[in-house]
Amino acid sequence: MRAVARLLDSFGSGARRPLRILGVSGQLGYGVPTPALQEGLRRAPDLIGCDMGSIDIGPAYLGSGEMAPTEVGARRDLRKVLHAALDAGIPLVLGSAGSAGAAPHLDNTLAMLREIAAEDGLHFRMASIRADIDRETVIDALRAGRISALDGMPELTEEEVRSADQLVGQMGLEAFRRAMEQDPDVLIAGRACDTAIFATLPVMLGFPRGLATHMAKIVECASLCCVPGGRDTILATLDDEGFDLESMASGRAATPASVAAHSLYEQSSPYEVVEPDGRVDLRTARYEAIDDRRTRVSGAEWIPAAGTTIKLEGARFLGHRALLLAASSDPRFIALHATILDEVKQVVASLVCEDSAPDYDLGFRVYGIDGVIRWREPPSPMPREVFVLGQCIAPTPQRAQEVIRTTKQYLLHHGYAGRLSTAGNLAFPVTPPEVDAGAAYRFNVYHLMQTDDPAGLFPVRIEEI
Numbered sequence: 001m002r003a004v005a006r007l008l009d010s011f012g013s014g015a016r017r018p019l020r021i022l023g024v025s026g027q028l029g030y031g032v033p034t035p036a037l038q039e040g041l042r043r044a045p046d047l048i049g050c051d052m053g054s055i056d057i058g059p060a061y062l063g064s065g066e067m068a069p070t071e072v073g074a075r076r077d078l079r080k081v082l083h084a085a086l087d088a089g090i091p092l093v094l095g096s097a098g099s100a101g102a103a104p105h106l107d108n109t110l111a112m113l114r115e116i117a118a119e120d121g122l123h124f125r126m127a128s129i130r131a132d133i134d135r136e137t138v139i140d141a142l143r144a145g146r147i148s149a150l151d152g153m154p155e156l157t158e159e160e161v162r163s164a165d166q167l168v169g170q171m172g173l174e175a176f177r178r179a180m181e182q183d184p185d186v187l188i189a190g191r192a193c194d195t196a197i198f199a200t201l202p203v204m205l206g207f208p209r210g211l212a213t214h215m216a217k218i219v220e221c222a223s224l225c226c227v228p229g230g231r232d233t234i235l236a237t238l239d240d241e242g243f244d245l246e247s248m249a250s251g252r253a254a255t256p257a258s259v260a261a262h263s264l265y266e267q268s269s270p271y272e273v274v275e276p277d278g279r280v281d282l283r284t285a286r287y288e289a290i291d292d293r294r295t296r297v298s299g300a301e302w303i304p305a306a307g308t309t310i311k312l313e314g315a316r317f318l319g320h321r322a323l324l325l326a327a328s329s330d331p332r333f334i335a336l337h338a339t340i341l342d343e344v345k346q347v348v349a350s351l352v353c354e355d356s357a358p359d360y361d362l363g364f365r366v367y368g369i370d371g372v373i374r375w376r377e378p379p380s381p382m383p384r385e386v387f388v389l390g391q392c393i394a395p396t397p398q399r400a401q402e403v404i405r406t407t408k409q410y411l412l413h414h415g416y417a418g419r420l421s422t423a424g425n426l427a428f429p430v431t432p433p434e435v436d437a438g439a440a441y442r443f444n445v446y447h448l449m450q451t452d453d454p455a456g457l458f459p460v461r462i463e464e465i
Helices: 003-013 034-042 059-064 071-088 103-120 135-143 158-163 173-180 194-204 209-219 256-264 331-335 337-352 397-412
Strands: 019-025 047-051 092-095 125-129 147-149 166-169 186-189 234-238 243-247 272-275 278-281 286-289 294-298 301-304 308-328 361-367 386-394 434-451 460-464
Touching: 003 194, 019 034, 019 071, 019 194, 019 209, 034 071, 047 071, 047 194, 059 166, 059 308, 059 434, 071 092, 071 103, 092 194, 103 125, 103 186, 125 173, 135 147, 135 158, 135 434, 158 308, 158 434, 173 186, 173 194, 173 460, 194 209, 209 234, 209 243, 209 256, 209 272, 209 278, 209 294, 209 301, 256 286, 256 294, 308 397, 331 337, 337 361, 337 386, 337 397, 361 397, 386 397, 397 434
Parallel strands: 019 047, 047 092, 092 186, 125 186
Antiparallel strands: 019 234, 125 460, 147 434, 166 308, 234 243, 243 294, 272 278, 278 301, 286 294, 308 386, 308 434, 361 386
C-alpha cells in the first residue's frame, strides 16, 4: 500500500480526525528553511505540498522552457522534500513543475527526481500530469466561441495560438484526483491551480470543499500570510468546521488580519477564489485568533460552476533584448527628460536605419518619475536623481546591442537647453552599462476555454522509481 492509499485507508477505517497539511514552499527552488521544515515534520503531517511556479515571474520562463531558480537550487529543494515525505510515509505533491509547468519544465523536474532517487537509493511510485494543450484543440474551441479574454487581453486569434512557443492549461482538482486514484507516493503536475496541490486529498476524504480550497489558497504560499511574512513552512490543521494555521517558524505569527489580508493575493476580488469548476465564496469567512501565533478560519462556502473552464497561458518570442543602465542627478536633465529621450530615439533611428525601416523597439523607463507606473502627471517637485533603464528588442542579439550602444553614446552627449557641461549627461552604475538580457517574450495567450472534457486535456502517467 502506497502513501495515498494508506492515508485514505486510515480515514476510512478509523474515527474521523483532523487532517494536517504542510505547506513547505511558495516556490520551490529558492531554499527551504530547515528548522521550520523539521518542526513541521515533528507535528506528524499527513501530506507535504509545494507550489513550484507562477505567472508572477513573467512570460520569459514559459516561453523559453527554462526554470526560474537555478538547477542547483531546484535539485537541493527537491531532494529535501522528497526525503522528508518518503521518510514520513506521506504523499508529496508538487504543482506547476519547473516554474511554468510546460513540457520542458515538467521533464526537467522529473529527470532531477529520477537522478536524486538513483543517487540516494530511493524507491517510490510517481504520478505526473502534463499541462500542455494541443493547439488544434484551442483553435477548435476558438471557432466554436468557447474562449474568452481575461484581464484586458485582446480577443484570441488563431495566429496567436499557433505562434505561442509554449501553451499550457491550468489544471484543477479533477486532474489531481485522477492522479491520486493511482496511489502515488509522489505527484508532480505541470501548470496547475495552486489550490489543487493541497485541496484534492482533503476533498477526497470528505472534507468540505469550500474550507479545503480556502485553506489551500493560503498554505500554498507557506508563511507569507504571517507577520512578518516569510517563506517558512506552515501547518494547516483541517476539520469539518474550519482550519487552524500556524507557521513552523517561531518568529512568525498567523494573525486574523494577516490571514484575511492574504485573500487579496493573486485575486481580482477579496470575496472569492475562482477555480476551473466553481468558486469559493469568502463573504461568510471568519478569522479568529487562537493565541498570539495561530488563527482559526471558518465559513468559506463552495459554489459549483455550471461548466468547466480552463485558463490558458501562452508566451510568444518577441526578439532579443539589450538594456542600458544609467542615472542622472542633473536637475535640468531630469526636468527635460521626456524631450531628451524622444530626441535621442530619433537620432538613433537616423543612424542605425539609414536605408531601411526600424526593425527594433527602443524604449525607456525613468525610475523616480514613471519607472513603475506611467503616472498621468510627473511629480512636483521632480526627484533629486533618477535611474534610466533603456531597452531595445531586436531580431538578433547583435542588432539589439548595436541599437542600445548607439543610444548610450548619443544620450550621454545629447545637447539640451540649459546644459552646463559637455562632459556627459549620465552616470553609469556598472561598466559596460549595456547588458545583453537574452530573449524577450510576451504573454500572448491568457484566456479562458470552456471544456466538456478536462480529463482529456491533462493525461496522467505513472512510473515506478
